[in-house]
Each structure stands twice: as structure tokens, then as C-alpha cells.
Amino acid sequence: MLSNAFLHRHSLWIRITLHWALLLPLVVSVFAIISSAWGGDPVQQLIHFYANWALNILVLCLVLAPLSRRFKRPALIAYRRLVGLYVAFYAFLHILAYLVLDLGLDWALAFEELVKRPYILVGALAFLILLALTLSSPQLVRRKMKRSWLKLHGFIYALSLLLPLHFWWSLKSGYIEPLVYLLILLGLVGLRTRQFKAWIGSFRS
Amino acid sequence: VMPLKFKPHGNPPSDSLTPESKATTHNNFYEFGTGKNDPANNSSHFQPLPWQLKVDGLVENEVTIDVEKILAMAAFEERIYRLRCVEAWSMVIPWVGLTLKQLLKDVKPLSGAKYLAFETLYDPEQFPGQENRRLGGGIDYPYREGLRLDEAYNDLTFMAFGMYGKTLPAQNGAPLRLVVPWKYGFKSIKSISRITFTDQMPQTTWNMLGPSEYGFYANVNPGVDHPRWTQKTERRIDDAGILGRTRIDTLMFNGYSEQVASMYKDLDLTRYY
Numbered sequence: 001m002l003s004n005a006f007l008h009r010h011s012l013w014i015r016i017t018l019h020w021a022l023l024l025p026l027v028v029s030v031f032a033i034i035s036s037a038w039g040g041d042p043v044q045q046l047i048h049f050y051a052n053w054a055l056n057i058l059v060l061c062l063v064l065a066p067l068s069r070r071f072k073r074p075a076l077i078a079y080r081r082l083v084g085l086y087v088a089f090y091a092f093l094h095i096l097a098y099l100v101l102d103l104g105l106d107w108a109l110a111f112e113e114l115v116k117r118p119y120i121l122v123g124a125l126a127f128l129i130l131l132a133l134t135l136s137s138p139q140l141v142r143r144k145m146k147r148s149w150l151k152l153h154g155f156i157y158a159l160s161l162l163l164p165l166h167f168w169w170s171l172k173s174g175y176i177e178p179l180v181y182l183l184i185l186l187g188l189v190g191l192r193t194r195q196f197k198a199w200i201g202s203f204r205s
Numbered sequence: 206v207m208p209l210k211f212k213p214h215g216n217p218p219s220d221s222l223t224p225e226s227k228a229t230t231h232n233n234f235y236e237f238g239t240g241k242n243d244p245a246n247n248s249s250h251f252q253p254l255p256w257q258l259k260v261d262g263l264v265e266n267e268v269t270i271d272v273e274k275i276l277a278m279a280a281f282e283e284r285i286y287r288l289r290c291v292e293a294w295s296m297v298i299p300w301v302g303l304t305l306k307q308l309l310k311d312v313k314p315l316s317g318a319k320y321l322a323f324e325t326l327y328d329p330e331q332f333p334g335q336e337n338r339r340l341g342g343g344i345d346y347p348y349r350e351g352l353r354l355d356e357a358y359n360d361l362t363f364m365a366f367g368m369y370g371k372t373l374p375a376q377n378g379a380p381l382r383l384v385v386p387w388k389y390g391f392k393s394i395k396s397i398s399r400i401t402f403t404d405q406m407p408q409t410t411w412n413m414l415g416p417s418e419y420g421f422y423a424n425v426n427p428g429v430d431h432p433r434w435t436q437k438t439e440r441r442i443d444d445a446g447i448l449g450r451t452r453i454d455t456l457m458f459n460g461y462s463e464q465v466a467s468m469y470k471d472l473d474l475t476r477y478y
């Protein structure tokens with residue numbers, strides 16, 4: 001296992017590698033479209049693909065803290081911000097593909113769907129949370145926000161519920177995939193019960 | 206897939222055809238997987254022939270139709286129809302086949318027959334989605350569909366044996382599938398092995414899965430939204446590239462009101478969606 005010293009010393013290279021790895025799904029999607037590997041009309045596939053990767057990366061993001069504790073590698077925590085930003089990145093691509101390729105940038109239609117469809121409302125809510133987490137992620141903002149930063153970033157627990165719910169609700173049939181995500185994410189929240197309770201407690205004062 | 210002989214469509218509609226390459230690689234056929242390109246990818250071993258279609262129930266003559274004989278003998282015609290999926294995308298496809306009425310001309314329904322129940326072949330060895338619940342989207346197979354007797358005998362109701370001038374590819378429902386152009390695509394059941402005439406409204410797959418979302422009738426209707434998305438507009442899959450945005454208005458009965466609206470004049474289409 002990589003030592004803390006290694007994780008610190010090669011931080012730049014680890015970051016570059018992480019960026020490449022996390023951009024890989026985007027590259028795969030571009031090649032899949034160019035080569036028609038996703039069939040005659042890849043719009044729905046593309047929308048689902050980005051959503052799946054947002055979820056996968058959220059799992060990765062939430063697994064870093066328990067891993068660092070279990071293997072005594074506090075240096076891992078330093079990469080959590082980078083990974084978290086890619087959750088927002090793929091969520092953004094997911095919404096962009098839906099608005100541009102599916103709805104054809106018909107804003108009236110988009111608004112109507114948002115108001116009428118609970119699963120889209122849940123998705124939009126989740127994206128607002130991601131947006132707030134993204135905008136408050138720079139160190140400078142973090143320092144300025146002081147204690148309220150932790151309060152805001154606790155909303156990642158809400159994402160663990162909202163995103164699988166949005167996924168489940170959007171399906172025409174079947175539930176296995178969203179259920180697996182839900183169980184994994186709730187399990188990861190369960191590993192940090194203390195922090196979760198502290199976060200809930202921060203709203204009662 | 207082999208070429209077919211047929212009488213070409215008389216007056217092609219103004220909509221431009223969906224390219225064959227898109228119509229054969231973007232399919233909902235959960236028997237081969239729920240992904241849109243799964244059916245094209247997972248159906249290369251499918252054997253459409255020999256094939257027997259059993260017609261039974263409340264009829265004077267129960268028959269078993271040998272599809273190879275139909276392919277050799279029938280006087281096929283071409284019909285260019287719009288296909289509107291309940292997921293709000295649509296295509297324009299040149300089918301080759303017979304009206305259902307012609308195909309069933311020797312069957313003679315008994316007076317008690319009110320509905321037709323259709324079934325897709327149940328064969329988990331050929332359909333990986335029937336064998337694996339995850340791949341097949343959690344559906345209880347065989348896939349089932351149904352029509353009212355008058356709908357089945359409407360002049361538009363078509364049994365396709367081919368598309369784009371050739372026999373059907375497996376992913377599009379080989380060797381024979383229903384095409385009911387004024388209803389959402391899931392009514393147009395694929396790879397049919399059995400048709401039963403009955404006096405009761407048959408159970409249909411999507412209605413069993415989600416009765417509040419998919420009714421028995423499933424007529425294309427821009428005035429009745431799916432509970433989770435709008436049915437007012439649709440994305441037409443045409444020859445535009447992936448960035449080509451073709452959102453168009455959905456038409457009542459998918460634009461076939463003239464031929465079918467009279468069948469529903471006494472039906473509350475909001476209740477019987």
C-alpha cells in the first residue's frame with residue numbers, strides 16, 4: 001500500500017493521473033458516438049452514461065474517508081475535493097445532454113417538465129446541492145465560510161438519497177441498479193454515523 | 206435478412222424516412238436487453254425460421270401459420286408508418302407485410318370474440334433477457350399485448366414480415382411483428398408466436414408493470430401526459446446527426462385520426478389511456 005509520504009510527495013502526479021482517469025468516461029462517450037458503438041440514436045444512452053458516472057464517482061468520493069481511516073492514510077483526504085468536483089462535472093454533462101439533445105433547448109418544455117415531474121425536480125434539487133458544493137469548494141471560500149462550510153458540505157449525505165431516488169423514479173421498469181447504488185451510498189453514510197449525527201445536530205440550535 | 210417482393214407504397218407521406226441504420230440499432234426489445242443498442246448487439250444467434258404462429262381461442266378454425274410459407278407465397282405490400290414510442294421519440298419506417306385482417310382471413314372469429322391477445326415467443330435460450338431478470342428489465346415473460354377486435358381488423362393494423370424491402374432483422378421483431386401506428390410502440394408486439402381470440406380484455410405486459418402509466422389502449426395522445434414525462438412533443442429520429450435537434454409536436458392518434466378516431470368516439474380517452 002502507498003505510504004502517506006508517497007501520497008504527499010507525488011501529489012502532483014497523483015492529481016494528474018486522477019484527472020486523466022476521471023476524464024476517461026468523457027473520452028469513452030465521445031468515441032462511442034463517433035464510432036456509432038451506441039447505436040443509431042445515442043441520446044438516451046449518453047444521458048444515462050453521464051448520470052451513471054456521476055454516481056460512480058460519488059461512491060469513490062465517499063469511500064476515500066473510510067479508506068483513509070481504515071488504512072491510516074490521512075493523505076488520501078487531500079484528493080476528496082478533486083474527486084467531488086467530477087461528480088458535479090458529470091452531473092452537469094448529464095443535464096446538458098438532456099436539455100440540448102433530448103429537449104432541443106426548448107426552455108418552456110424544460111420548465112414544464114421540471115414543474116410536473118417529481119423525478120426531474122429531485123434531480124434538479126440534487127444538482128443545486130452539487131452546484132453549491134462546487135462553488136464553495138475553493139480554499140478561500142472555505143475559510144471565509146468557517147463553520148457553515150461543514151454544514152453546507154454535509155448535504156452530500158442528502159445526495160446519497162436524492163440521486164438513487166431520481167434514478168429509480170426515472171426508470172420504465174426494474175429497480176436493481178438504483179437499489180444497489182442506494183445501498184452502497186447509505187452504507188457509506190452509515191460508516192460515518194458520528195459525522196452524520198453532528199451534521200443533523202447543526203440544524204438544531 | 207433477405208430481400209422481399211412487395212407492392213411499393215402508393216403515396217409516401219411527407220415525413221422523411223428514418224435511416225435504416227438508425228431503425229435497426231435503436232430498439233426497445235427487452236428480450237435482448239434494456240439498452241437501446243442491446244437488441245442489435247445480442248441477437249446475432251437468433252433463429253427466426255422455421256417459425257409457427259398459433260391462432261386459437263374463440264374462432265371457427267384454429268390454425269397454425271407457417272411463416273416460411275407466408276414469406277414464399279403472400280402478396281406483400283409496403284406501408285410507410287410513423288412509429289411513436291411512449292418514451293417520446295419517433296421514427297418513420299417502411300414496413301413490408303400484410304394487414305392483420307388479410308393474415309387472419311381463414312380464421313373467422315366466433316360471435317363471442319371481443320379481443321385478441323398476442324404473445325411473443327418464450328424461449329430463454331434465444332432471448333437472453335428472458336433468462337436473466339436484470340438484463341430483461343424485470344419483466345415477467347412472455348411479453349403480452351392485446352387489441353380490441355375492431356382495432357385488430359382496422360385497415361391500418363399491419364403484420365410486418367419485413368422493413369426497408371427486406372425481411373425483419375431479429376432486433377426489429379423477426380420473423381413477424383405487429384404494427385399499430387396510432388398506438389404507442391409497445392403495442393406493436395414483436396416475434397409473435399401466438400394470437401388468441403377471447404371475450405375478455407387481455408392482460409398486457411406494460412399495463413401489468415405499471416397500470417397508472419400504461420393503459421390497455423395506449424393510443425398516441427398529446428393531451429394525456431405520461432405521469433413522468435410530456436407526450437405533447439416527440440424527438441423525431443431522422444437523418445440529422447446527434448446534434449440535430451428535431452422536436453416536433455405529437456399528433457392525436459399519431460396523425461391517423463381520420464382512419465381510427467371513430468372507433469373511440471364513445472370512450473373517455475383520459476380515463477382509458
